[in-house]
Amino acid sequence: MTGSPYRLSAPDDGLAALHPRLRTYFGAVPPGHVGRGTGVFSVVGTPRRWLWPLLAVFARDGVMFPVWEHDVPFTVENRPVQVRRGRPGTDPGRQARPAVRAHRTFHFANGDRTMVDAITAEPEGLVDHLGHRGRVSALLAVEVPVTGPDAGALRLVSTRVTVHALGREWSLPVVIAPRVELTERFDDDADEQRVSLTLSAPVIGTLYRYEGAFRYAVVPDDV
Template sequence: MTTSPYRVALGDAFEGLHPRLKAYFDAIPEGGHGFGRGVFDAVGTPRRWLWPALWLLARAHVVFPVWEHGVPFTVSNLPDTTAAGAPSVRAVRVFRFVAGRRAMVDEIAVDGHTIVDTLGRPARVTARFDAAVVDGGLVLTSTAVAFLVGRARIPLPRPIAPRVVLSERYDDDVDAQRVSITLDLPVVGRLYEYAGTFRYGIEQGERTA
């Protein structure tokens, strides 16, 4: 793999990322993987009436019906390519909740200058994102969300589609990467979120845990 979906999507703007974020979002060398470990300050939603819907997506390793603080987690990134030959990254985030470990899985690819994230095992949700570099950090803002049912792709109309915003920046004061994701729905408000810090590096070989 000679490039990454983020470098393709951002183009020249990629050079505006903080040096430590360049290492995170750039291509992973062949035979290696990225691995990070940290703590999320908060994960999930306190709005328990949403939990039944989240439980369905939890079975596919997308989101989880929880509201917990101080959640240890790891992230593993593996380089890959799509069926069309475009660069992609397979990511696994393991959350260590009070009730046990749960894994969120997704594949990040690129379509032109758009980031495409497909979530779940099996795949259940796909989202398209505009990518921008802001003050040395990366901000992804969703432009479309669709559910995947078998081979069918069911797009959500924009007025009822959740707005997903991912922010990644490097905090030099604590020498760690800060990440936050929010999902908001028009009128309803915040559906889901997580935010925290972690340290990350490139390792050789395959990680088994």
């Protein structure tokens, strides 16, 4: 079984307070299985149309999309994989790491678009590699609130953003680096998992966001 990068990167008791239903989502997927979910995003994108040309660049790699839509049906598929970071033959730290690759397919009014990312457990912590090529990565701090409205939820906040270019990894300065905030919680009353993501930048504010609810299960892989 490929280990869950969430559990590999968290302290032994770091996820102990996680809602039981979220443990399935963030746990390891057994061999021959895949995690699948369906739901609806209440909002996706940004109403700031002047940002759309920039988002169109990221859309080519399956990161973000130049849209602002409501009530968007979507599907999510999580697969355990092994990924390698670094340059072949030159990076002594290049080795296969347990990862979860997610494909979130948004059924927009003008057609389907798929967002792709891969979560890995790196020596410095949990890292999200965005897009098909993973050229943009975010180091994530993991928090599980034990009290309040988000008790039992998983909250991820980016603490560093890097760009892979020209054969190197470049860390963006804090004064210009975008900030990712993601909260996954389980709504017992609705029997649904709720997700909220916000991408913001200093001075500019919110660049992109999505939020919605879905039902999820680990099932035999029929591919």
